[in-house]
Amino acid sequence: MENLRPQPPHVIFLPFPAQGHVKPLLKLAELLSHASFHVTFINSEYIHHRLLPSIDIDAFHSRFPNFRFLSIPDGLPPHQPRALEDLLPSIGSATVAALRQLLVSDNLSRATTCIIADGIMPSSAVTAGEEFGIPVLAFRTFSACCTWTNFHLSKLIEEGEVPFQDKDMDKLVTCIPGLENILRRRDLPSICRVENVGDPILEFFIKEGRAMLRASALILNTFDELEAPMLSKLASFFSKIYTIGPLHALSNVRINGDRSPLASTTGILWKEDQGCITWLDSRPSESVVFVSFGSIVKFTHDQMLEFWHGLVNSGKPFLWVIRPDSIMGGDGSSGQLLMDLQERTKGKGLIVSWAPQEQVLAHRAVGGFLTHGGWNSIMESTQAGVPMICWPAISDQQVNSRFVSEVWRVGLDMKDTCERSIVEKMVRDLMEAKRVEIMKVMGVVAKQAEESVKEGGSSYRNLDTLIQDISSMTT
Structure with a gap:
């Protein structure tokens, strides 16, 4: 009987449509493609049409032959500015519907090993993943310290710390474990500076934070030596955390930088002045x-x-x-x-x-x-x-x-x-x-x-573990 070779893992990436989010997810996607994974990178149509002209697409595909870019709507008209206050309310429902349609129409559901979704919008991916039986990993493009802080937004409201509207800004916030003597009100995320607890952007982050806890793992662009205390706190929420930063440096080490520029090194929204x-x-x-x-x-x-x-x-x-x-x-x-x-x-x-x-x-x-x-x-x-x-x-x-x-x-x-x-x-x-x-x-x-991104370093090892764990999902 002919031996059947196992299919390489296929990972779908779903970044939030902003340059600071697309770039790190794109770096990780390139690293996984370099490890012979198949990658489908799904941008919003708005980002997709601005990113592709900045890439030498033929050179990119010769380097990463199993990497493809797709796009989905973000829920806003094409010519409307992408202000966060407009984008956040629209993107959730638009993304889950479009992702579900892609998984069905493109027959991606059977071929997909896992989805790596931006931690700012995991509910869309988790909803689709649970429907099709696809594991979802959350990639939070924030620091571990801010990720830990965001998980306590509801507690900040319960304790009366939020909203505060520029009052007593130097008052210490003592209800976040591990940060009792560090954060003042002025150091809380900007979404805490709202007029009322029903603010739609604050509600969006609380909702997405809860959805992120349904993911099977957390990926962070940080390194163990920098954020060990906060990473130990986050371990109470996630059984698996992959710290793979500084991601740009890890990419430089793992992928030969002497060849054509990576897509993640180009100016996604703005042309670079060399x-x-x-x-x-x-x-x-x-x-x-x-x-x-x-x-x-x-x-x-x-x-x-x-x-x-x-x-x-x-x-x-x-x-x-x-x-x-x-x-x-x-x-x-x-x-x-x-x-x-x-x-x-x-x-x-x-x-x-x-x-x-x-x-x-x-x-x-x-x-x-x-x-x-x-x-x-x-x-x-x-x-x-x-x-x-x-x-x-x-x-x-x-x-x-x-x-x-x-x-x-x-x-x-x-x-x-x-x-x-x-x-x-x-x-x-x-x-x-x-x-x-x-x-x-x-x-x-x-x-x-x-040291963290060198062979044997913490982030280098963690990327290897991530690659191995995703590969094991295909067997």
Whole structure:
């Protein structure tokens, strides 16, 4: 009788449609495809049509022949802006219906080993997975500390901590186990700053958190040495946790970086300006402050000017990413302000619309990072050994910035303030007054991050375990 070879595992990926979520899931998808898995990566139609033009698709498929991209609706009209307050209410029902249809019409249900779903929207995947008998693994793109915090949103409401609406912001929050002496109200996720407990976005995160507990495992883009206390807490909710970060560094180690660029290294929503690397080449080591607030955060005119004056007054050269849609206002004044800042920055720094962030942070000229505190940015900065100033705006960033400054001590927290004098002082502290103290700790943490992704390191081993566990699902 002819021996039948076992079919390779087939994994469906379902990311939340935002750059900071698509990128890490895409990195993991590439790693699993590199391990000879079949991968179906399902983006929203909006993201799909912006991602594919940035990829050399022929080169990508020659490298990953069993990797395919599909798309589904996100519930919003094509030309409507993808603001979170509009996207979150629409995406759940739209995704579960579209995913169910794909599993049936494309006969994916029989061929699928498991679904790896973004932890911000697991209910759609879990619902479909339970219907078709497909295991679901939740990939939370947040830190372990914020993931643990989010699991206590209902308790925060019960204890009367939420909502608080900018009152007693420095009051310690003592009802989250393990964080009693760490988090203040101002350090809670931004979704806690609501007017009432029935706020739809707060309800969305509570609902999705409960759904995530129905997943068979949790995947996190972090490393054991950084977040061990929070990981031990999360183990009370999940029997299996795979910590595989810093994921970008693990990808660099496991996948040969000398070949064509990976899809996850391209600018998904914005075209990268490679000219900034040439500009950095002309600067002294550790002299430049890199400034980037991610793909979503927006500024008023006044906030933008306060940051600009603070950076200029610090006397430090800066590379600042300002997206075309960064500045609020649709009357044309935002475009004029951006042009004015670009002109006035000459000789002091460089403003670009988007930058290859991993490459910038690894550059010898970069000595500090003024960031929104998104988790991808913190992982990239930590692995590169670049200390941070965090100015959080939304979501998990408030929790992250507190841990950066008070727990890991690899940077400074500038939340809830935007004044030029404070920006100037923070930059000077990071680059001068407090630099030796911060860099001493950062050196240790960066070394731990580097070791975690090497062969034999914690994250390297955890990825192997994940690969083995998914493979065992096919037998």
